[in-house]
Amino acid sequence: MSAITTEHDDHAHDHKPSGIKRWLFTTNHKDIGSMYLIFALVMFFLGGSMAMVIRLELFQPGMQFVEPHFFNQMTTVHGLIMVFGAVMPAFTGLANWMIPMMIGAPDMALPRMNNWSFWILPFAFLILLLSLFMPGGGPSFGWTFYAPLSTTYSGDSTALFVFSVHIMGISSIMGAINVIVTIWNLRAPGMTWMKMPLFVWTWFITAFLLIMVMPVLAGAVTMVLTDKYFGTSFFDAAGGGDPVLFQHIFWFFGHPEVYIMILPAFGIISAIIPTFARKPLFGYASMVYATASIAILSFLVWAHHMFTTGMPVFATLFFMYCTMLIAVPTGVKVFNWVATMWRGAMTFEVPMMFALAFIVLFTIGGFSGLMLAITPADFQYHDTYFVVAHFHYVLVTGAVFSIIAAAYYWLPKWTGYMYDERLGQLHFWCSLISVNMLFFPMHFVGLAGMPRRIPDYALQFADFNAFISIGGFLFGLSQLIFVWVLVKCARGGVPATAQVWEGAEGLEWEVPSPAPYHTFETPPVIK
Amino acid sequence: MTNTRCLVWSLPTLFFAASANASTSMPLNMTKGATEISQQVYQLHMTIFWICCAIGAVVFGIMFVSMILHRKARGGQPASFHESTKVEILWTAIPVVILVVMAFPATTTLLAMDDTSAADVTVQITGSQWKWHYKYLEHDVEYFSLLATPREQVANKLAKGENYLLEVDRPLVIPVGKKIRFLMTSDDVIHSWWVPAFAIKKDANPGFINEAWTRVDEPGTYRGQCTELCGKDHGFMPIVVIAKSEEDYLAWIQQEETRIASEKAAEQELLAMNMSMAELMSTGEKIYQGWCVACHQATGMGLPGIFPALKGSELILNDRNGHIDVLVNGRPGTAMQAFGKQLSLKELAAVITYTRNAFDNNTGDTVQAADVFAVQQGKGE
Numbered sequence: 001m002s003a004i005t006t007e008h009d010d011h012a013h014d015h016k017p018s019g020i021k022r023w024l025f026t027t028n029h030k031d032i033g034s035m036y037l038i039f040a041l042v043m044f045f046l047g048g049s050m051a052m053v054i055r056l057e058l059f060q061p062g063m064q065f066v067e068p069h070f071f072n073q074m075t076t077v078h079g080l081i082m083v084f085g086a087v088m089p090a091f092t093g094l095a096n097w098m099i100p101m102m103i104g105a106p107d108m109a110l111p112r113m114n115n116w117s118f119w120i121l122p123f124a125f126l127i128l129l130l131s132l133f134m135p136g137g138g139p140s141f142g143w144t145f146y147a148p149l150s151t152t153y154s155g156d157s158t159a160l161f162v163f164s165v166h167i168m169g170i171s172s173i174m175g176a177i178n179v180i181v182t183i184w185n186l187r188a189p190g191m192t193w194m195k196m197p198l199f200v201w202t203w204f205i206t207a208f209l210l211i212m213v214m215p216v217l218a219g220a221v222t223m224v225l226t227d228k229y230f231g232t233s234f235f236d237a238a239g240g241g242d243p244v245l246f247q248h249i250f251w252f253f254g255h256p257e258v259y260i261m262i263l264p265a266f267g268i269i270s271a272i273i274p275t276f277a278r279k280p281l282f283g284y285a286s287m288v289y290a291t292a293s294i295a296i297l298s299f300l301v302w303a304h305h306m307f308t309t310g311m312p313v314f315a316t317l318f319f320m321y322c323t324m325l326i327a328v329p330t331g332v333k334v335f336n337w338v339a340t341m342w343r344g345a346m347t348f349e350v351p352m353m354f355a356l357a358f359i360v361l362f363t364i365g366g367f368s369g370l371m372l373a374i375t376p377a378d379f380q381y382h383d384t385y386f387v388v389a390h391f392h393y394v395l396v397t398g399a400v401f402s403i404i405a406a407a408y409y410w411l412p413k414w415t416g417y418m419y420d421e422r423l424g425q426l427h428f429w430c431s432l433i434s435v436n437m438l439f440f441p442m443h444f445v446g447l448a449g450m451p452r453r454i455p456d457y458a459l460q461f462a463d464f465n466a467f468i469s470i471g472g473f474l475f476g477l478s479q480l481i482f483v484w485v486l487v488k489c490a491r492g493g494v495p496a497t498a499q500v501w502e503g504a505e506g507l508e509w510e511v512p513s514p515a516p517y518h519t520f521e522t523p524p525v526i527k
Numbered sequence: 528m529t530n531t532r533c534l535v536w537s538l539p540t541l542f543f544a545a546s547a548n549a550s551t552s553m554p555l556n557m558t559k560g561a562t563e564i565s566q567q568v569y570q571l572h573m574t575i576f577w578i579c580c581a582i583g584a585v586v587f588g589i590m591f592v593s594m595i596l597h598r599k600a601r602g603g604q605p606a607s608f609h610e611s612t613k614v615e616i617l618w619t620a621i622p623v624v625i626l627v628v629m630a631f632p633a634t635t636t637l638l639a640m641d642d643t644s645a646a647d648v649t650v651q652i653t654g655s656q657w658k659w660h661y662k663y664l665e666h667d668v669e670y671f672s673l674l675a676t677p678r679e680q681v682a683n684k685l686a687k688g689e690n691y692l693l694e695v696d697r698p699l700v701i702p703v704g705k706k707i708r709f710l711m712t713s714d715d716v717i718h719s720w721w722v723p724a725f726a727i728k729k730d731a732n733p734g735f736i737n738e739a740w741t742r743v744d745e746p747g748t749y750r751g752q753c754t755e756l757c758g759k760d761h762g763f764m765p766i767v768v769i770a771k772s773e774e775d776y777l778a779w780i781q782q783e784e785t786r787i788a789s790e791k792a793a794e795q796e797l798l799a800m801n802m803s804m805a806e807l808m809s810t811g812e813k814i815y816q817g818w819c820v821a822c823h824q825a826t827g828m829g830l831p832g833i834f835p836a837l838k839g840s841e842l843i844l845n846d847r848n849g850h851i852d853v854l855v856n857g858r859p860g861t862a863m864q865a866f867g868k869q870l871s872l873k874e875l876a877a878v879i880t881y882t883r884n885a886f887d888n889n890t891g892d893t894v895q896a897a898d899v900f901a902v903q904q905g906k907g908e
Contacts, residue, residue, distance in 0.1 A: 061687060061691065061692075062680070062681055062682070062683040062687065063681055063682060063683070064683065067830075068759045068760060068761075068762065068763075069759045069830060069833070072756070072758075072759065072761075134832060135831045135832030136830065136831060136832020136833040137832065137833070140758075140759075141756065142756045146716075146717055146755070146756070148715070148716050148717075148733060149716040149717065149756065149757065149758060152715075152716075152860055152861070153656075153715060153716050153758060153861075153862055155832055155833045156832065236734075237732075237733055237734020237735060238734060242734075242735070243717055243732050243733060243734070243735075244730075244732055244735070277597070277605065278599070278605040279605040279606060279607065279609070280607065280609040281609065282608070282609050282610065283609070283610050283611075283614075283615055284609070284610070285610070286610075286615045308719055308728050308729055308730050308754075308755075309730045309732065309737075310711075310729060310730060310732070310735070310737035310738070313637065313638065313641040316637065317634060317637065320630070320633065320634075320637070321630060324626045324629070324630060325626070327622060327626065328619055328622050328623055328626070331618065331619075331622045332615065332618060332619060334586060335586070335618045338586060338589055338590045338593065339614070340609075341590065341593045341594070341597065342589070342593045342597065342606075343593075343597055343603075343605065343606035343608075344593075344597050344605045344606070345597065345598070345599040345603050345604060345605040346593075346594060346597055346598050346599060347598070347599045347600070348598075356590075356594070359590065360587060360590070363583065363586065363587075364583070367579035367582075367583060368579075370575065370579060371572070371575050371576065371579065374571055374572075374575050374629070374633045375633060375637050376564075376567070376568045376571055376633060376636040376637050376640060376726070377557075377568055377571050377572045377575065377633075379568065379640075379726055379727070379728045380557055380568060380572065380723060380726055380728070382728055382754065383719065383721075383728075383754040383755060384754065444553070444555045444556075445553070447554070447555070447556055447557045448553045448554050448555070448556075449558070449723045449751075449752075451721070451752050451753070451754045451762070452754075453756045453761060453762075454752075454761060454762030455762050456681060456692060456762050456763070457692065457762070458690070458691055458692050458693050459687060459689070459691050460552070460553040461553060463553070464553060
């Protein structure tokens, strides 16, 4: 996408340095958005290739390709990269590109900080990835880094892991501050709160979640660091600490983090469905309230990740009830999307296809989430492949599908060209089929009793795992089609109109395609 | 759009068809298990599953009907309605009612699972990297339970047996029809003890004790695994529980008590005798394969950066008592455990002798039970 902007921003007032300096020193929200998105795509393939290693080893029972210790490094770094390197930066990239254009602002409110928050990210991941080459390997304690496995019993790469998570956290917090300040201060005249597009609303709420929980994560990794290297005993019972305390702190960050990765997705789907149904979003206000409720509830459910840790039974009951309650606002969202489609005039271009797949598959992930909330049943599901199936349904067919949908949806606005619809449809169908081959059977494997994070398994699981692995390889290959579509679209094609989609409404569709380097230098007036 | 619908719905069907031909059959659903509680858990699982299916059928049904009927290609004009407070309240209220109904049986079952009072037998379960230790609090019986699957099977050098990775050298034995209380804890990292047939999954946290209970109706063998990532060999610490009639259980307890007592007596005799190098080496190799190989590897090379090599180790070559001391007392703050509590004097002597002479270490000396005993008593010269 970067190439495009260089080629087409031939507007007279677009003065910017050329070459690498443009990208290093840029304070332009569109440039920074593009860099975030490209970075996320690269990380998606890196994290994905680690998933391929995992699936390769699990293709057959027995150890064939890697050692258990390396396998653990793969599951750990795959998780960290996908969460912090792919999904979160992709959403931040979309926020950078779209929020100023959606609210009629000339740029993000804090452009220099915007540059900084992006440019520290590559270093965070460089540190994390290089730690894999240390003697003893990289982090191998799972992306959840439970103490004392991550303290007393971890390798020396832990210090690098902690440092890199700190940098990721700083980047996220700066990004979140920028989003809040921009939305709060730079809305065009007449863009009242309840006129903001839902993508802006969901990101606004997400940004608050980020500001509240990223410091908690920073605290957790710092305690891990001091426990390991400086003799503290936060998580060591022998020194008066408690290993379960770690999990409380981690999941107090971790559960809102889950919503950080899905609320912007709700915003994207709420933009795409009305466009292709040619009908306004049903229940706009209730969507805003539902998003806010989910965000508030997300702070009251963290311990549902910890039902087996031996909490007092009444604490367990509290967290079970609160978790079940989250199904209500989430249900409202799904019902509103279906009601938006009802009696619309739908067409099924690629963004719509991914959005529809999102609704069905994310809801399946929501259902398994509801099942996991039922504590006695959770004792059977917990830490099995059922959980792996659950969170990949909400994160891959949820968050990642929404990001892909967003990319197709706004690509013509970014590049000025329509993407290749046939290739896009091919990408969609290959992804849809393979992703379900990959994750759906995991439900059965989990129910049958296969624990997660194991490099080898009992013979009864062999056929299913072989099938899952094939699905995994196919899903990985399908994403190469996506790259092909992106490159092709960046290089040229049918020129896009300003509105791009017949049913599209909103300020971003009123600027030309590709969007000029500077937009809304004079604020538009919203009636 | 009918294509989408057909495909989405035919995926699971295709999948079932494929799995029907599977050579080793895997159950496709949660086990009903072997206890009253596990049956209740299964019922809860099925109830919530069918509720989800029903909601899914309605929501996806309406969605797919809409995708067929309300296409632009059919020439329809879009409607413009976009809100209805009544509908919003309705579809907020209905899920709340469903959830409240669901919460009742879940709460009842959870409270029943939590009640560990009035147990007949209490077993303390201690996890450590990568084995379980069982201790019967009412009897003088305690032992370690290790993976019994040979490493050659894992490395694909031998054909895999029926219970590959789900077999142990010494299973936990419990009586049927009795309330068994389990006390879980750990010596190092967090482990989690899971036997699906009992619907018990409880974390073993270092420094803390968790409780769980079961009452098994039918005699039989029940298998499970550690379910909390606990390091390199997390996938290799299975659980096997054998439920026996009370008679058989008591006979087994007696037999174990006799065995453990006679082993202790034999230890004392051992202190006075010298074992031959050949005997020490062959026993030592066996112990090494069971207890040491996971970290220090079959080659004695360890894993650089995490598990030190034994081959050419300064400590082994130059400090015989230091070597014994590390085996007996462990290295606090590392994964090296205090094996003085885990292995007998004879076993320790054998494995120490083995590591002093295997991997080209060739120190040529033997370590006898008495030497280990001396270090254990703090009297090593």
